[in-house]
Amino acid sequence: MPFWLILPLSLALILTSGQSATATLKEISLLEPRLSGPMSLEEAMAMRRSVRSFREAPLELAELSQLLWAAQGITEDRRGFRTTPSAGATYPLEVYIAAGSVNDLPPGLYKYEAQEHKLTELAKGDLRGALYDAALRQRCVKNAPIVIIIAAAYGRTMARYGERGIRYAHMEAGHSAQNICLQAISLGLGSVVVGAFNDESVKMVLSLPQNESPLYLVPIGRP
Secondary structure, X not given: OOHHHOOOHHHHHHHHHHHHHHHHOOEEXXXXXXXXXXXOHHHHHHHOOEOOOOOOOOEOHHXXXXXXXXXXXXXXXXOOEXXXXXXXXXXXEXXXXXXXXXXXXXXXXXXXXXXXXXXXXXEEOOOHHHHHHHOOOOHHHHHOOEEEEEEEOHXXXXXXXXXXXXXXXXXXHHHHHHHHHHHHHHOOOEEOOEOOOOHHHHHHHHOOOOOOEEEEEEEEEOO
16 A cells, blocks of 8 residues: 555644644734845845755744745735736635744644735644655655645636646746745745645645645745
């Protein structure tokens, strides 16, 4: 039997505990994103590298806030335009955070709400171990203080562009992931994009809606 058909103990515990967590969901407001910094775009691009080893040091909530804004933040309130381009402004991406070590943020699963620039708590507890199992036991997934997960609801873009909407959603995920990586560099952080994982296992860990598919895991921490 393939290993991904065997539900890991860590995943089973998460699924069990997650059922009672929904009754106490809370929202966390994030700091306003900064629009300038000490590092140029050219420097960030030149320094970007995949980093898979992280120090045991927590991230700050302000750093997480900036990373999420880079991923899908609103840049024009009137039309809802974001930091990444999207075909027909259909915005199929959803961004989740498996937080394990962030100051002033309890370990848990959170969803980034771009319109309000806030987090919604979806489940309590550290999911990084379960994601590690789902991601073929890549240590960076377990050891990074946070893992940002990018998922796509293809139907939003396919409703306008048909099957080609799938391609557009994948392009948008690439835009978003690169934004995250460049923002991480500008904050003195390291990141790596991970595409090797079992889709169904990741969906179970995160309890993703049926219409959403995980595309990227992005572990981030202090190199």
